[in-house]
Amino acid sequence: MATREFRAFAATLLLVDIAGSALGAERFEIGRPATEAEIAAWNIDIDRDGRKLPAGHGSVAHGREVFEAQCASCHGQKGEGDTGEQLAGGQGTLASAKPVKTVGSFWPYAPTLFDYIRRAMPMNAPQSLSDGDVYAVSGYVLYLNGLAVENAVFDAKSLAAIRMPNRDGFVPDPRPDVKP
Amino acid sequence: MSDNDTTIPARRRFLVQSAAAAVGAVAGTAHAEEAAPPGIPDWMRAPGADVGSQTYGTPSRFEAGLTRNVPKGLKQYTSASSRSPLQDLDGILTPNGLFYERHHGGIPDIDPAKHRLLIHGLVERPLILTMEDIRRFPSESHIYFLECSGNPGFEAIKGKTASDLVGLVSCAEWTGVRLATVLREAGLRPEAQWVVAEGADAAALTRSIPLAKCLDDALLVYSQNGERLRPQQGYPLRVLLPGFEGNMNVKWLRRLNVSAEPAYSREETSKYTDLMPDGTARQFTFVMEAKSIITRPSGTQRITAGFHEITGIAWTGRGRIRGVQVTTDGGKTWQEAMLQEPVLNRALTRFRLSWTWDGTPTTIASRAIDETGYVQPSFEDLTAVRGLKSFYHNNAVVPWRIAADGEVANGYA
Known part of the structure; x- marks a missing residue:
């Protein structure tokens, strides 16, 4: 962990500790307990390391079918972008005068791809794809970026194992950074 | 007469x-x-409309031109934004119907009776709350600004009006419950460090909020300027994080997942991160830094020689505005503007300066200084550090050029 990141982290811990002890006192007995089943039905959050990825699997080949049927009309046949964002290409451009931010060039974690596609895509019918279809489409988008082979099959383990090219491309907020 | x-x-x-x-x-x-x-005008010669002829009042028909500034010709309007007409507004509160919009999956039509908030993750007692439940908690009202992080992008500074340039900022009085109060009800476990908020929209928009902010001034809001939130602002429930970039203030809130780590969601990795010239991207850039803009006279307006009150708005995500300086000579000299009281924490602050234009072409601009001593930078100083590709968090000074004929235009263009 970078020094600055660690300092911010330590400061947060301290704050939470102080607030946490002060917060222990008052409760209003409002609301009802949520059951494990309810939480499981609602919670679709995936972490960056893929530990929360669900069961199921999907192939790049099936991903191509789903993509062409449901994604290509906005994102283009090869993820080149249209009304939807460009998904493929751009690797090596981030430090150039014309950076192209795509899944392959910019996204730091492959499990985030699963998280986002499952919760928000396709834009006209979000949360309509099965987990297997989401694995498949995630895999196909990785394939379009040269990050997966054509006969690959993705599941929780193999998707989490993908190391995205820009994984280490993010830095903490240094602001204020402009002095008068 | x-x-x-x-x-x-x-x-x-x-x-x-x-x-x-x-x-x-x-x-x-x-x-x-x-x-x-x-x-004796016509409207004095006969009774006007009946009491209650409008059960929910609307502006005069002569103000029909006062609308949100909706960009034309976008590829799609599901994930897009519209701007507040800053140049036509007075004071510091934005009328609810003119509050800026930024949606990522359209505006959901939510029945509050069917809406629930789930709080789970690193809590002692996972909870489900109805809207009635949430309104039972002790409430607070505060006036805070809200600003989209891309207001405007570094390469989108060619707009004509104040609204075109900086219209993704608005300000309202928000009423709700402290997020800390609701988290306390669920009971935080010691490992809790972040709260992942999710909206009930078609984007299921997700942002991670540091726990320190959640326990500080964060609110769960159900009312805006005295009435229930409008659908565009998150009806029936939203997060309000004073001073933090707009999209973190998750609208249509349905779930809070208390966790040890951020979600690293799409909206905090591939979006809302600031790409620097060296190819790295700044992440978790939450605070909106001090900024101001002259709203009158401003782009597309026309002035005549003589007296003018220069007025505009200033704000900072780091607290209160300490001062606003105005130049009427293209930056050679700066004068202290008068700040309208009260100057509120993390709210818009209205500034004014009396000015007599002698009719010679010039450039006017404002720069804000906040209570931390931070000074709003020029576009040149800002981009010298960040380049032109970071898109978000452009808080540069906005210059207005005034031509000999009194026409006011974007000083960047």
């Missing part, structure tokens, strides 16, 4: 009124007697 006004023939009266309407508030080139209404 003289008594003779009533004797002006109807046709001429029509011409006079049309001329007055066409001239507008800032221009004022028509002679006063031409613009004056008749001594």
Whole structure:
């Protein structure tokens, strides 16, 4: 962990500790307990390391079918972008005068791809794809970026194992950074 | 105005009124007697509309031009934004119908009776709350600004009006419950460090909020300027994080997942991160830094030589505005503007400066200084550090160029 990141982290811990002890006192007995089943039905959050990825699997080949049927009309046949964002290409451009931010060039974690596609895509019918279809489409988008082979099959383990090219491309907020 | 006004023939009266309407508030080139209404206008000669003829009041029909600034010709309008008409607004509170919009999956039509908030993750007691439940908690009201992080992008500074340039900021009085109060109800476990908020929209928009902010001034809000949130602002429930970039203030809130780590969701990795010239991207850039803009006179308005009140708005995500300086000579000298009291924490602050324009072309601009001593930078100073590709968090000074004919235009263009 970078020094600055660690300092911010330590400061947060301290704050939470102080607030946490002060917060222990008052409760209003409002609301009802949520059951494990309810939480499981609602919670679709995936972490960056893929530990929360669900069961199921999907192939790049099936991903191509789903993509062409449901994604290509906005994102283009090869993820080149249209009304939807460009998904493929751009690797090596981030430090150039014309950076192209795509899944392959910019996204730091492959499990985030699963998280986002499952919760928000396709834009006209979000949360309509099965987990297997989401694995498949995630895999196909990785394939379009040269990050997966054509006969690959993705599941929780193999998707989490993908190391995205820009994984280490993010830095903490240094602001204020402009002095008068 | 003289008594003779009533004797002006109807046709001429029509011409006079049309001329007055066409001239507008800032221009004022028509002679006063031409613009004056008749001594006893028609609306005094018969009773007006009945009490209750509008059960939910709307602006005068003569203000029909005052609308959100919706960009034309976008590829799609599901994930897009519209801007507040800053140049036509007074004071610091944005009317609810003119509050800026930024949606990622359209505006959901939520029945509050069917809406639930789930709080789970690193909590002692996972909870489900109805809207009635949430309104039972002790409430607070605060005036805070809200600003989209890309207001405007570094390469989108060619707009004509104040709204085109900086219209993704608005300000309202928000009422709700402290997020800390609700988290306390669920009971935080010691490992808790972040709260992942999710909206009930078609984007299921997700952002991670540091726990320190959640336990500080964060609110769960259900009302805005006295009435329930509008659908565009998250009806029936949203997060409000004073001073933090707009999209973190998750609208249509349905779930809070208390966790040890951020979600690293799409909206905090591939979006809302700031790409630097060296190819790295700044992440978790939450605070909106100090900023100001002159809203009058501003782009597309026309002024005449003589007295003008320069006015505008300033704000900072780091607390209160300490001062606003205004230049009327293209940056050679800066004068201290008067701040309208009260100057509120993380709210818009209205500033004013009396000015007499001598008719020679010039450039006017404002720069804000906040209570931390931070000074709003020039575009040159800002981009010298960050380049032109970071898109978000452009808080540069906005210059307005005034031509010899009084036409006010974007000083960047």
